[in-house]
Amino acid sequence: MLEQLKMKSKNWFDNSLYQWKTISNLLGDFEYFGTFHFADNVNPSFEDAQKSISHFKSVLRKKLFGRQDFDMDFLSVIETKKYDKDKHQYEDVKTHFHFLISEPPDYARVQKYFPELLIDCWCSLKEVDSREEQQVILIYTSPNKPSAEEYICKLRHSAHRFLDEVNSVKNQSTIYSSSNSHQLCSSN
Numbered sequence: 001m002l003e004q005l006k007m008k009s010k011n012w013f014d015n016s017l018y019q020w021k022t023i024s025n026l027l028g029d030f031e032y033f034g035t036f037h038f039a040d041n042v043n044p045s046f047e048d049a050q051k052s053i054s055h056f057k058s059v060l061r062k063k064l065f066g067r068q069d070f071d072m073d074f075l076s077v078i079e080t081k082k083y084d085k086d087k088h089q090y091e092d093v094k095t096h097f098h099f100l101i102s103e104p105p106d107y108a109r110v111q112k113y114f115p116e117l118l119i120d121c122w123c124s125l126k127e128v129d130s131r132e133e134q135q136v137i138l139i140y141t142s143p144n145k146p147s148a149e150e151y152i153c154k155l156r157h158s159a160h161r162f163l164d165e166v167n168s169v170k171n172q173s174t175i176y177s178s179s180n181s182h183q184l185c186s187s188n
Contacts, residue, residue, distance in 0.1 A: 029073060030100035032115060034136040036122045037096045037129040044095050044127070046161060049078045052125060053097060053167045059121040064108040071171050073102040076164035097164070100139070 036056075038044060044052065053076055061070040076099045081090040101118070104110050110117065115136035123131050 029102050030075070030139060031103040032101050032118070032136055033139045034099045034101065034115075034118060035096060035134070036099070037133045038094070039127055039129050042127040046078055046080060046095075049095050049097060050164055050166045052127060053078075053099075053164060055125055056122050057167055059124055060118065063117065063121060064104055064110065066109070069171075070169065071105055071108075073100075073170050074168060075100040076167045077162045078164050079162065081162075 038049075038052070057070055057074065061068075065071060076097055078095065078097045079093060080095050082093040083089070084091050104114060112120075115138075118136045119131060119134045122128055122134055128134075
C-alpha cells in the first residue's frame, strides 16, 4: 500500500513539475484573457481543438503580420473536464478553450479594437458558436479576482490534459545561464 501511494505521488509530481516547467517557460506579458466556444453541435477531441486553435492563430497572424511570424505571447488551454464541487469529482464538459495573449506589437496591422479582432478571427472558422458566446477581456483590472494565469491553469491538480503545447508560444525569449541558475528573459 505504501509503495502504491509513493508511486502515485511520484507520478503526480513528475507530471505536475513537467507541466509547471512548461507553463512557466510560456508566461509572458499577457494583456488579454479569452474564452472561445465551439458550435452547439461540435464537441471536438483535444487534438481537433488544437487544430482549430492553430487555424485561429493563422487567421490572426495573417491579419496582423501578413506573411511574417506570429510575434505575440500566447498561452492556450483546452478544457474538456471541469471539477464539480458538489460531487467532488471531474466531469466531462463541452470542449472549449481559454487563452492569454499579449498586446500586439506596434508594427502589427490592428484595424479595430483588439478584442473584437480576436473574436472576428475566431468566428471566421466554421465550427464555432455565435459571436455572443465568445469573450475577450483585459486582465489585471480587477484587484480581488484570481490572476488569469491561475484561472487558466485551474486543472493543474488534476490528472487531465489541459495545456495546449502545440499553440502556446512565448516570442523573442532567450534562455541564458548565469553562474548556477537558468533564467528565461525577454530579448527586448
